[in-house]
Amino acid sequence: MHSASLTSRFTRSSSGLLSKLRIVALLGLMGIPGMASDLPSYRSLFVDQSLRPDARSLAAFDLAILNPQAQLDMEPGHALGNNYFALLDVAHFRTGTRAAMQSAARQLSSKPSASDQQNRIIDPTDPQWVPWVVEALADPAAKKGFDGFVLSFGAEATTPAARSAILSLAATLRQRYLDKHLLLDLSLGLGVEAVHVANGFLALGVYTREGRNGVADWTPIVETQRLTRLIRTVQMQGLHVFAVEYASADDRTACREAAQRLTSLGAVPFITTPALTGVNLGPLEEVSRRVLVLHGWDEKHAGEKSSDATTTVTSRLLRQSLEWLGCELDFRAASGTSFLPTDHDFAAVILDSTLVLSAEQQTTLAAWLPSLRARKIPLLLTGMPWTDAAARHLALKHLGLGGSAQPAARLVKTNVVAMDSSLLRVNTKITSRSLGFLDLTAPADSRIVLGLYGQDAMGTGHRFDQAFLTSWGAAWIDPAAQAASSQLDLPAFLAQWLGADRSLPVPDTTTRTGRRIFYSHIDSTGFSTPSTLPGFPLCSEVMRDRILGRNLLPVTVSVCEAEMRAWLPGQQTGQAERLEHVARSIFELLQVQAASNSFSRPSQWTAGIDISGRLNDRAKTTRHDMEREIAGSMSYIHRRLLPLGKEVSLMLWPANATPSSEALSYCRSMSVESLPATSSFDSISSPPGSRTPLRMEPLALRCSFADVRTAAGLASLEKTFAACAEQPLHAMTTAAYAASVRDARHTRILRAAADHWIILNTGDCRTLRLPATAGLPDMARCQGVSGYKVHQGQLYIHTMGCARTELVLTKNKPSQHIHLVECSTAVSFFELTTGRATFQVRDLRPVEVVLGGFEPRGQCAYLENGRPYTANADAQGIVHLEVACSSTVSLQSLPPATHAAMR
Numbered sequence: 001m002h003s004a005s006l007t008s009r010f011t012r013s014s015s016g017l018l019s020k021l022r023i024v025a026l027l028g029l030m031g032i033p034g035m036a037s038d039l040p041s042y043r044s045l046f047v048d049q050s051l052r053p054d055a056r057s058l059a060a061f062d063l064a065i066l067n068p069q070a071q072l073d074m075e076p077g078h079a080l081g082n083n084y085f086a087l088l089d090v091a092h093f094r095t096g097t098r099a100a101m102q103s104a105a106r107q108l109s110s111k112p113s114a115s116d117q118q119n120r121i122i123d124p125t126d127p128q129w130v131p132w133v134v135e136a137l138a139d140p141a142a143k144k145g146f147d148g149f150v151l152s153f154g155a156e157a158t159t160p161a162a163r164s165a166i167l168s169l170a171a172t173l174r175q176r177y178l179d180k181h182l183l184l185d186l187s188l189g190l191g192v193e194a195v196h197v198a199n200g201f202l203a204l205g206v207y208t209r210e211g212r213n214g215v216a217d218w219t220p221i222v223e224t225q226r227l228t229r230l231i232r233t234v235q236m237q238g239l240h241v242f243a244v245e246y247a248s249a250d251d252r253t254a255c256r257e258a259a260q261r262l263t264s265l266g267a268v269p270f271i272t273t274p275a276l277t278g279v280n281l282g283p284l285e286e287v288s289r290r291v292l293v294l295h296g297w298d299e300k301h302a303g304e305k306s307s308d309a310t311t312t313v314t315s316r317l318l319r320q321s322l323e324w325l326g327c328e329l330d331f332r333a334a335s336g337t338s339f340l341p342t343d344h345d346f347a348a349v350i351l352d353s354t355l356v357l358s359a360e361q362q363t364t365l366a367a368w369l370p371s372l373r374a375r376k377i378p379l380l381l382t383g384m385p386w387t388d389a390a391a392r393h394l395a396l397k398h399l400g401l402g403g404s405a406q407p408a409a410r411l412v413k414t415n416v417v418a419m420d421s422s423l424l425r426v427n428t429k430i431t432s433r434s435l436g437f438l439d440l441t442a443p444a445d446s447r448i449v450l451g452l453y454g455q456d457a458m459g460t461g462h463r464f465d466q467a468f469l470t471s472w473g474a475a476w477i478d479p480a481a482q483a484a485s486s487q488l489d490l491p492a493f494l495a496q497w498l499g500a501d502r503s504l505p506v507p508d509t510t511t512r513t514g515r516r517i518f519y520s521h522i523d524s525t526g527f528s529t530p531s532t533l534p535g536f537p538l539c540s541e542v543m544r545d546r547i548l549g550r551n552l553l554p555v556t557v558s559v560c561e562a563e564m565r566a567w568l569p570g571q572q573t574g575q576a577e578r579l580e581h582v583a584r585s586i587f588e589l590l591q592v593q594a595a596s597n598s599f600s601r602p603s604q605w606t607a608g609i610d611i612s613g614r615l616n617d618r619a620k621t622t623r624h625d626m627e628r629e630i631a632g633s634m635s636y637i638h639r640r641l642l643p644l645g646k647e648v649s650l651m652l653w654p655a656n657a658t659p660s661s662e663a664l665s666y667c668r669s670m671s672v673e674s675l676p677a678t679s680s681f682d683s684i685s686s687p688p689g690s691r692t693p694l695r696m697e698p699l700a701l702r703c704s705f706a707d708v709r710t711a712a713g714l715a716s717l718e719k720t721f722a723a724c725a726e727q728p729l730h731a732m733t734t735a736a737y738a739a740s741v742r743d744a745r746h747t748r749i750l751r752a753a754a755d756h757w758i759i760l761n762t763g764d765c766r767t768l769r770l771p772a773t774a775g776l777p778d779m780a781r782c783q784g785v786s787g788y789k790v791h792q793g794q795l796y797i798h799t800m801g802c803a804r805t806e807l808v809l810t811k812n813k814p815s816q817h818i819h820l821v822e823c824s825t826a827v828s829f830f831e832l833t834t835g836r837a838t839f840q841v842r843d844l845r846p847v848e849v850v851l852g853g854f855e856p857r858g859q860c861a862y863l864e865n866g867r868p869y870t871a872n873a874d875a876q877g878i879v880h881l882e883v884a885c886s887s888t889v890s891l892q893s894l895p896p897a898t899h900a901a902m903r
Contacts, residue, residue: 039181039199040083044752045242045270048278049087056748056760057278058082059803063242063268065150065183065202068141076803083148085183086141087202090133090169091153092119099136108132121156124165130172138173148181149173150202151188158188166190170197183242191233200240203227207261208246210274216246231265243267246274247281250344250375259283284750284758287504289328290346294365296333297356306333310658312352313382317481321490324696325498326506328745334361340368344375348498353383353479362391369398372472378497379473384438399472400443408437408462411454418451418465423493430487433466436479442468449488469496491694505757505807507744508769509737510695511730511796514789514822514850517698518729519737521556523655523677524597526706528563528571528579533714539705540582546714548589551721552844556734558597558652558677559583559641561633567600567619583641591844593733594642595650597677599633602654607662613654626666634672649735652677655704673738677702695792698737699729728848730824739764755809763801770795775809779817779832779853782808786829787820787852800829818893821850821878835893842886849881854893862891 046061048054051070058064058077066072068086077084093099093110095118103110109123122129138149151166158166167190170182174197184194186203194201206227211217219227231241243265245258255271259282262269271282280286293314296306309315309331314322322329327347332339334357349372357365366386372379384405386392392405414432424430432452442448442465449467456462467476467488474497476488510517526539533542548555562568564583566576587594600613605626612624621628634648642648651667651674653659659674667674701724708714743764750758755775759768772795777788784805786798798820799805818837820827825843832839834853841847854860854873861870864883873879883889 039240042083042240042242042268044284045244045268046278046280047087047244047270047272047276049276050278053278056746056803057280058084060280060284060748060750060758060760065242066146068137068144068146074145078145080802080804083181084146085148085150085181086137086144086146087150087152088133088137088141089154090129090137090151090166091122091124091156093122093136094118095120099132102136103132106132124162124169129165130169133169134172134176138177142177142180146180148183148199149177150183150185152185152202153188163188163190163193167193167197170194186227186230186234186241189230191230192237194234195237195239198239200242201231201234203231203241203243203267205246206231206243206265208258210246214274216248216274228265231267235266241265241267242270244270244272244276247271249273249279249281252285255281255285256283280750284752287749287751288345288347289326289506289749290330291322291327291348291350292341292346293329293331293350293352294334294339295331295352295354296335297354298335298339298358298361301358301361302356306335307354308658309333312354313482314350314352317486318350318382318490318494320696321494323744324491324508324510324694325495326504327498337361337364340364344371344377346377348378348380348473350380350382351385353477355383355385357385359388359391362386362388363394366391366395366398369395369472373398378499380494380497381473381475381477383477383479384440400470402441402443403439403463405438405440408439408454408456408464410457411437411462412457414452414454416450417453417463418448420447420449423449423467423489423496424487425489428487433478433480436477437462437464438477439464440477441465442475443470443472446470449493467493469493473497491696503755503770503774503809505749505759505768505770505797507747507759507761507765508767508796509740509744509765510698511767511769511791512732512740513730513766513798513820513825513827514787514791514796515728515730515824516695517737517740518553518701518724518727518731519556519698519734520553520701520703520724521595521650521652521675521677521734522558523652523702523704524558524560524563524601525655525704526709527559527583528566528568528575529706529709531709531714533711538578538582539709540579540586542708542714543705544582544586544589547708547717547721548586548592550718551725552591553721553725553731554591554593554733554844556593556595556650556652557586558595558650559637560597560599560601560654561636562600562613562615562619564636564641565619567615569614569616571616573618580640584643587641587646588643593650593735594637594646594648595652595734596630596633596637596648597652598654599629599636601657602629603657605629605653605657605660605663607660626663630663630666630672631670634670649673649733650675650738652734673735673742675734675738677704695794699724699727728822728824731843732826736764740766752806755811757807759799759805759807760803763799763803766799766801768797768799768805768807770797770809775811776814777819778808778810778814779819780815780834782806785819786827786832789821816853816855816877816893818851818853818891821852822848823850824848831890836891838888838890840888841883844885846885847883847887849883849889851879851881851891852877854879855895857896859894859897860891861894862889864889 042062044061046064049067053066053070053072063083065085065087074084106128108128109126110120113119113121181199183200183202184190184198186201205219207219207224208216209219243262247254247258258271259269269283273279295312299305386395396405411434414434416430416432437454439462441463447469448465452464452466454462466478529539530536531539531542564579586592602611602613610624611626611629637648651672653676655677707717743761747761752758772790772793777785784800784802786800789796817834825841825847828840830838854877856875856877858873859870860879864887871879
């Protein structure tokens with residue numbers, strides 16, 4: 001502070017203002033060297049002035065410039081090496097704030113802003129200005145953990161006196177915070193005179209600025225020329241420049257051009273909207289995986305409540321394939337006149353066959369179609385929602401469809417006249433289906449996948465192109481698909497429809513560390529039911545003694561509180577003590593995780609009504625709400641049934657009950673994962689008749705206590721568990737699997753360059769998948785990647801569970817680098833280099849580890865819990881290890897041993 005005071009007194013005693021060069025000379029005499037070399041080499045920039053910046057965005061960028069009042073956790077980003085700077089508006093304060101109180105205490109000169117009476121403009125030449133900035137702005141930001149500051153005057157013009165004052169402030173901040181970096185707003189007009197006090201500059205709106213209604217507009221050419229001259233001037237002095245440009249979120253071309261302009265200036269660019277609320281438009285391009293599904297109807301139009309999203313054709317037949325392809329489904333019911341979204345931030349649109357619209361809505365939808373085509377957003381028709389003649393005519397015109405698009409009645413015969421066998425299911429007889437036959441022909445340039453011809457009783461012929469691909473998207477209109485299954489190879493057809501670059505990495509929830517995921521859970525149904533086995537033990541006792549006690553695979557067991565307390569109809573008073581004893585003995589098993597099956601197994605979960613299953617007269621509760629069913633049951637399990645160190649990790653919804661959105665949100669608010677007790681599809685490796693054996697889902701063993709009521713049921717379940725234990729699987733808890741599904745749904749993917757990606761998530765989903773033709777990871781350039789495996793034409797990438805994973809692919813043979821190929825459990829790496837690795841594993845069974853990247857026929861010398869061993873690599877440089885259940889392993893790659901024994 002002494003140096004800053006000296007600078008201030010010297011400035012005031014010169015009967016005017018020091019020139020810029022004299023300020024530079026003064027700072028040199030004070031022993032303050034240049035700072036440019038101190039700034040890290042940031043590769044990416046993010047600017048967000050909102051109060052709640054997105055945590056995943058903060059993980060993606062090396063440098064984030066944020067609102068000093070923002071609520072954020074900097075620790076995850078700091079662990080990744082990211083830095084956070086606070087943007088300090090040193091020219092204004094809001095009335096009623098702490099900064100305003102501190103300005104009043106210092107009697108700082110200010111005046112009201114002409115545009116906002118609650119905003120006051122400060123006089124930077126006031127002697128109290130520098131101490132006020134330090135006390136009111138810089139100190140609080142430093143205490144929050146910010147790594148640096150950006151000084152800005154906002155939209156206020158600067159005078160020579162103000163610029164000199166800013167230099168004095170910068171010198172003070174540098175002396176006070178030796179460990180923090182400092183940037184100056186380029187619009188301040190400072191240049192070479194700042195070389196000794198700043199690390200660089202932030203340029204806001206070099207070519208664009210905020211225009212009317214908050215949209216981007218062009219900056220006046222004179223101002224652009226001034227800013228570009230300043231950028232070149234400060235760059236010649238070795239100072240870094242970070243630049244922000246504005247663009248529309250819907251105009252991808254404009255975003256790319258804006259990024260290119262800033263890059264050509266040598267600045268680190270960030271493209272966003274004028275609101276500066278953290279919308280990332282480039283140069284790291286976020287790839288949208290959102291697929292908009294329009295379904296249902298308006299209750300006022302149809303006279304009844306719209307159907308649920310789970311009943312749609314998209315959910316029942318297409319969801320699995322779409323999610324495997326990396327899509328995130330966003331279901332939107334057709335309610336009201338504004339049923340269409342206001343943005344176009346989605347990768348594709350599906351018009352579900354359940355869509356029922358009023359005439360007005362049909363016209364609105366038809367008029368919306370050209371906007372999709374202009375933005376190259378593919379559309380999929382699974383039905384024909386246009387029944388109004390005028391709206392249908394408009395839709396057919398926009399889509400280039402022929403025919404009347406109306407049902408063809410009284411058909412006497414139908415037959416297949418066109419088909420593309422490459423997109424049809426193999427080993428499936430393709431038949432013509434008259435149900436839902438439409439008089440509809442595809443556009444002229446279409447690829448017909450399945451075309452039908454029908455003839456009515458009058459001899460009139462009709463053409464129905466039931467499935468086709470075209471320039472605007474595709475159609476698949478088959479009303480019989482739900483009853484008779486689809487004749488199309490849906491994964492292949494939908495991949496062609498999406499049409500995007502299939503080298504995009506997508507989150508995968510079927511595989512972990514190179515192996516198919518296995519999880520299992522037991523529904524509480526039948527817990528207290530006597531079995532038919534000798535002695536009539538309870539089904540829960542049979543499950544404990546014959547299944548759980550003999551298998552070391554992780555199993556999640558759910559119980560129903562009312563059943564444990566003997567409060568269900570038909571239960572006797574004295575049962576409770578026995579039931580709780582059995583439950584405790586089950587949860588004491590190491591491989592068993594606890595889950596709640598609710599308090600009373602209600603079938604309805606709608607908020608605002610009584611939520612309760614049937615109870616007997618002894619039930620001591622008057623609460624029938626969501627909190628009692630979920631949180632109350634978990635509290636009971638935790639207090640009465642679980643051993644020390646265990647907790648309830650999952651909400652397993654009762655069988656035949658569909659949780660409401662409120663129930664799901666309630667679980668999320670408690671940080672508890674949830675899953676349905678049953679699934680809508682069975683555990684198969686690939687869809688029947690699939691052309692390629694795709695791994696579409698994990699191997700899930702879902703059962704209930706009632707399944708072991710008979711000897712036959714017990715034998716079947718014993719056989720199933722034994723078969724699962726023999727397979728090379730990655731066993732995990734059901735809660736961990738549910739967390740990976742949730743994380744996969746919210747994973748964000750950013751394209752940094754060709755074959756260069758940044759993936760953001762919470763680390764619960766640790767597998768990415770691409771086609772094997774995409775190449776292989778360049779392990780030396782990747783970050784957060786532990787290895788990879790190629791299986792059935794797919795490349796599975798193993799991540800380390802970091803908030804940010806940087807994936808770089810190469811089409812050439814990657815350089816030799818040790819990497820994980822597969823493992824039977826989770827692996828925690830402490831070191832992973834070209835020739836060395838250290839990792840830790842923990843499981844209930846001996847752990848199988850497969851590693852690659854060794855010299856062909858080379859050796860692997862390793863320490864397992866401190867004991868030395870060696871293993872030999874095969875011709876592909878692969879090493880197979882089997883280590884103890886709990887192991888710390890350090891290994892090194894060695895060249896092939898000399899064949900001395902051959903002498």
